[in-house]
Amino acid sequence: MIRSLFAPAMLAFAAAAPQAQAGVVINYSNFTGACGDGTLTCVGNAATPSSALRLTPAVDGQAGAGYSTTPITLGTGATFSTSFQFRLSQAGGIDPADGITFxxxxxxxxxxxxxGGIGYSGVPNSVAIEFDTYDNGEVGASNHIGLDRNGSLNSSPVSSPYAVSYCHLFDNSYLSDGCMSNGKVWSAFINYDGTTQKLNVSVQQQGLALIQIISDYSIDVGSFLGTNSAYVGFTAATGAGHQNHDILNWQLATDTSITPGGNNVPEPASLALLAVAGIAALGARRRR
Structure with missing residues (x-):
């Protein structure tokens, strides 16, 4: 499933959009109409009110997901690589919550x-990377990224981007650089080599340097899936806290060709181009 939208009004955005390459089977430069045209299965509160995939609006008690409509046959040993940009904005309620998962x-x-299940808890035969913005007593407190398995949010390994783990609403610390709920554009890169069974995850906040969150972590993704194909996508949820959970673009390959240095998604510095394209993204929630 390869999708690229290049309407005249989106020319500025398209210039900075993901560039398709060998092995790429999913390529959303934006999500305009994707929830209604059969290319993406959207459930719960997920919608495409603009060019972003909004998994939840900034309202308490929401949950949403967007998946590929058909299973994707992965590479050898469940090899895949993916990149996407997200923005979490308009935090409210008791704290920014709860986050997203790939x-x-x-x-x-x-x-x-x-x-606190982030729309992922209880999903069997699965692997996820969580981008968690609410402190439920985990390592990384209110700002962490971790690896989840089989619907469990007991992440391992887990790390706070830019070593920032304190991001709260009451003192506006969530707006600080390094807090994923700060409303800025974040880029994520996930690369899994099924031959070596090594997983790497990197992120970059708009205006900051690229950092590696998970480095050469050993995991047999195929053993958790129980197959060499998978439905792929995103989940998010809110509780007594909320935020908009927006995915701005997405690319996935069945090889390891998508890398942080591969010009796969617009750089965070291209926020001006995203604005010209009319991408609005906002966010917030709390885990129960």
């Missing part, structure tokens, strides 16, 4: 648990 699952059974 998921590979054997079956698309709708949503997992809401609130």
């Amino acid at each position: 998921v590979l699952a054997q079956a698309t059974n709708g949503l997992g648990g809401a609130g």
Whole structure:
């Protein structure tokens, strides 16, 4: 499934959009109409009100997901690489919450648990990378990225981007650089080599340097999926806290060709181009 939208009004955005390359099977330069045209399965509160995939609006008690409509046959040993940009904005309620996950699952059974479940808890035969913005007592507190398995949010390994783990609403610390709920554009890169069974995850906040969150971590993704194909996509949820959870663009390959240095997604510095394209993204929630 390869999708690229280049309407005249989107020319500025398209100039900075992901460039398709060998092995790429998903290529959303934006998500305009994707929830209604059959290219993406959207469930719960997920929608495409603009050119972004909004997994949840900035309202308490929401949950949403967007998956590939058909399973993707992965590379050898479940090899894949992916890049996407996201923005979490308009935090409210008790704290920015709850975050998003990038998921590979054997079956698309709708949503997992809401609130602290980030729309992922309880999803069997799956692997996910969580981008968590609420402190439920985990390592990394209110700002961490971790590896999840089989619908469990007990992440391992887990790390706070830019070593920032304190991001709260009451003192506006969530607006600080390094807090994923700060409303800025973030780029994420996930690369898994099924031959070596090594996983790497990197992120970059608009205006900051690229950093590696997970480095050569050993995991057999195929053993968790139980197959060499998967439904792939994103989940998010809010609880007593909320934020807009927006995915701005997305590219996935069945090889390891998508890398941080590969010009796969617009650089965070291209925010001006994204604005010209009319991408609005906002966010917030709390885990229960």
